[in-house]
Amino acid sequence: HATALAEVSLTASTIADLDITDAAGVEAAFALRPDWVINCAGWTRVDDAEEHEAEATRINGEAVGIIGRAATAVGARVLHISTDYVFDGRLGRPYREDDRPNPESAYGRSKLAGERALATVDGGRWTVVRTQWLYGGGPSFVRTMWRKAKAGERARVVDDQFGAPTHVSELAQAIWRLVREDARGIWHAAASGYTNWYEVARLVYAGAGADPGLVTPCSTEEFNAKAPRPADGRLDTSKLGAMRRFDEVLVEALGAAGSTPP
Secondary structure (H helix, E strand, C coil), X not given: CHHHHCCCCCCCCCXXXXXXXXXXXXXXHHHHCCCEEEECCXXXXXXXXXXCHHHHHHHHHHHHHHHHHHHHHCCCXXXXXXXXXXXXXXXXXXXXXXCCCCCCXXXXXXXXXXXXXXXXXXXXXXEEEEECCEEXXXXXXXXXXXXXXXXXXXXXXXXXXXXXXXXXXXXXHHHHHHHHCCCCEEEECCCECCEXXXXXXXXXXXXXXXXXXHEEEECHHHHCCCCCCCCXXXXXCCCCXXXXXXXXXXXXXXXXXXXXXX
């Protein structure tokens, strides 16, 4: 990716130096007059959002509109990261970009609010990328399972939710392609193939040198998380084109992990 990045001047912001819910602060940041703004910020604590939906919506919904309006004012394009949680997971096939959203969780509703806030910005200079089951370089299910595996701990994992674990580096390549092609509208970007969380955990345990038998399956109902999850959130990526298979990338990431969690 270094070759691609050499072609651009990249300015990155964290929550420490930019609060995306602060319109004046966002407008000041965009005084740089960027060509593109890629919004990876958001409330991602899915279960906590059930009790803090207003705050999640302020960050995942209203702030996206703030970013869109500020970007339009300086002639910038916006690419916003969204999620399979905007769907209810009951369709029975992978979701296409034009399938009707129907989020069942507070988190999903907040993310859909962001998509809609961006879509109302004048000029249509926006791109939404829906993805799923991200890992790599930060907190994730894969990292949690890796740490449990290294500690020899048992894990109880749901086996009735389906999707594709997607490495952030693979997503970054897809985003870069969309930026270069000046793509607009909604796009789905996720690894090829699909599996369930239980099988992902077993792959991680094996890759970490632990016994996959330490992972036991359970149902979503038995796990009893606060927030509902899509049972089948598979994303149809035929519009973008196939990305690498989830298992191939995951095995590579685990092999390269060493003592550092993937």
